[in-house]
Amino acid sequence: MFFYGFMQRAFQASFFISLIAPMLGLFLILRRQSLMADTLSHVSLAGVALGMLIGTDPTITNIFVVVLIAVALEYLRMLYRSYSEISIAILMSTGMAVALVLMGLNDGGATLSMNQFLFGSIVTINQQQVLMLAILTVIIGSLYVLFRKPMYVLTFDEDTAFTAGLPIKWMSILFNILTGVTIAVVMPIVGALLVSAILILPAAISMRLSKSFNGVIFIGMIIALTGMLSGLVASYEYGTPPGASITLIFIFIFALTVIGKKITLRFKQNQFSKS
Amino acid sequence: MQYIRVNDLAFHYENEPVLENISFEVNPGDFVMLTGENGAAKTTLLRNILGLLKPTKGTVSLSSKNRKGKKLVVGYVPQQVASFNAGFPSTVLELVQSGRFQRGKWFKKLDKHDKEHVRRSLESVGMWDMRHKKIGELSGGQKQRISIARVFATDPNLFVLDEPTTGMDVHSREQFYQLLKHNSEAHGKGILMVTHDHEELRRYADKHIELVRKEGSPWRCFSMDSCKELSKHHSSFH
Numbered sequence: 001m002f003f004y005g006f007m008q009r010a011f012q013a014s015f016f017i018s019l020i021a022p023m024l025g026l027f028l029i030l031r032r033q034s035l036m037a038d039t040l041s042h043v044s045l046a047g048v049a050l051g052m053l054i055g056t057d058p059t060i061t062n063i064f065v066v067v068l069i070a071v072a073l074e075y076l077r078m079l080y081r082s083y084s085e086i087s088i089a090i091l092m093s094t095g096m097a098v099a100l101v102l103m104g105l106n107d108g109g110a111t112l113s114m115n116q117f118l119f120g121s122i123v124t125i126n127q128q129q130v131l132m133l134a135i136l137t138v139i140i141g142s143l144y145v146l147f148r149k150p151m152y153v154l155t156f157d158e159d160t161a162f163t164a165g166l167p168i169k170w171m172s173i174l175f176n177i178l179t180g181v182t183i184a185v186v187m188p189i190v191g192a193l194l195v196s197a198i199l200i201l202p203a204a205i206s207m208r209l210s211k212s213f214n215g216v217i218f219i220g221m222i223i224a225l226t227g228m229l230s231g232l233v234a235s236y237e238y239g240t241p242p243g244a245s246i247t248l249i250f251i252f253i254f255a256l257t258v259i260g261k262k263i264t265l266r267f268k269q270n271q272f273s274k275s
Numbered sequence: 276m277q278y279i280r281v282n283d284l285a286f287h288y289e290n291e292p293v294l295e296n297i298s299f300e301v302n303p304g305d306f307v308m309l310t311g312e313n314g315a316a317k318t319t320l321l322r323n324i325l326g327l328l329k330p331t332k333g334t335v336s337l338s339s340k341n342r343k344g345k346k347l348v349v350g351y352v353p354q355q356v357a358s359f360n361a362g363f364p365s366t367v368l369e370l371v372q373s374g375r376f377q378r379g380k381w382f383k384k385l386d387k388h389d390k391e392h393v394r395r396s397l398e399s400v401g402m403w404d405m406r407h408k409k410i411g412e413l414s415g416g417q418k419q420r421i422s423i424a425r426v427f428a429t430d431p432n433l434f435v436l437d438e439p440t441t442g443m444d445v446h447s448r449e450q451f452y453q454l455l456k457h458n459s460e461a462h463g464k465g466i467l468m469v470t471h472d473h474e475e476l477r478r479y480a481d482k483h484i485e486l487v488r489k490e491g492s493p494w495r496c497f498s499m500d501s502c503k504e505l506s507k508h509h510s511s512f513h
Contacts, residue, residue, distance in 0.1 A: 030363065030364075042344065146382065149380070149381050150376070150381055152373055153373055153376060156370070156373070157353060159351065162327060162329075163349050164377040207364050211365075211366050211407070212364065213364055213365050240487055
């Protein structure tokens with residue numbers, strides 16, 4: 001399978017996604033925005049549907065729509081500060097509704113392609129998307145190295161960050177835009193329904209394994225690589241959708257982590273009671 | 276010069292007044308305690324001062340410069356910040372080191388001087404030995420102490436503290452007050468602290484502002500009783 005061009009591109013894409021996912025995922029979790037990725041992926045469908053309707057590259061319209069909504073999300077988050085999930089509910093349903101209406105206007109001609117965006121498909125990855133992912137990885141990696149400290153303080157407590165003189169509004173908007181663009185680029189590979197799982201799960205698992213902030217990102221990358229690559233192999237071997245296969249492997253790793261931690265804790269308690 | 280100048284401030288939540296007729300100043304070297312019953316809008320007042328909320332009436336000015344003419348550094352400890360973000364994946368050391376970032380270290384490595392500050396801050400609250408622990412594994416009192424260590428690590432010109440001693444024992448509180456007193460007396464730091472321990476703190480603070488319920492108001496609105504100068508009590512901290 002490694003000799004097929006589409007599989008090579010899939011592995012390359014998975015490698016880049018594995019580097020990006022824990023960086024974005026950790027900040028999304030800590031900012032209580034885990035579901036934001038889900039919202040943006042639903043909105044992404046509207047972007048794809050719009051591209052298909054007007055006959056342009058869906059990835060371009062998708063990025064445009066998602067960036068717009070990512071900014072709107074920040075506005076709504078500030079408006080409903082105490083109930084930030086309201087912004088997610090409003091935009092998720094709007095995104096889905098717009099997607100369905102646009103698909104309807106397209107006389108159903110886009111249904112097959114839409115399925116690829118919903119569930120993801122290895123064959124949909126082209127060289128241009130791999131290149132976009134590589135560029136995105138460089139941008140996000142550089143921004144992480146540069147803004148790691150301000151983002152650490154921002155995610156720990158926004159009021160403290162504001163008092164320390166950080167431009168919290170612009171940082172939040174930029175973060176949302178980066179998340180949106182990532183989702184728009186990743187969606188055709190893993191599928192809109194599971195893109196948020198791919199972003200969130202590696203960081204969620206590694207948060208249980210590492211004490212330090214950088215440790216969570218590093219372990220998250222290893223977990224993401226393991227899940228993504230083995231998920232792709234499974235997807236190829238059994239003909240299952242890649243997003244779903246990868247997600248199930250992440251869930252399996254998560255379960256292993258929980259059980260492993262329980263066993264370690266019990267072992268330590270036994271050692272302690274013996275001594 | 277004043278670090279904080281509040282002039283006839285009023286703040287309304289929607290159309291309901293919660294604060295009215297608030298005027299006071301915090302100067303370099305002032306140790307001001309702010310008290311009031313539960314729900315007296317003490318935190319709301321602090322958030323107005325810091326620019327997190329906009330006053331409905333009146334003005335708040337927070338100096339941009341310190342007394343040496345350099346950029347004013349504000350150290351803020353929000354109410355129960357430690358319990359708010361207990362699951363944060365960070366060691367005690369990482370969190371306290373983050374207090375140094377706003378001393379021009381957002382994009383630079385921490386140097387020896389910064390690390391020494393962090394060590395001293397952690398030692399001052401008795402948490403140096405726990406520096407490699409994950410913050411989520413600490414007790415409520417310990418979390419509060421590292422929040423304090425973080426603000427000491429910042430070494431700000433102005434401390435704005437919202438009930439920072441919640442969950443701390445008497446001995447730790449006394450030590451903390453002595454440290455603050457030393458900072459205001461010896462280093463000219465301005466301190467504005469919301470507290471419920473006013474009997475303990477009045478031995479250290481210079482001024483006492485009490486928010487009291489406004490009589491005759493149909494709303495639960497608070498106003499300043501007065502800004503009382505407290506008798507000077509020199510700390511034993513050296």
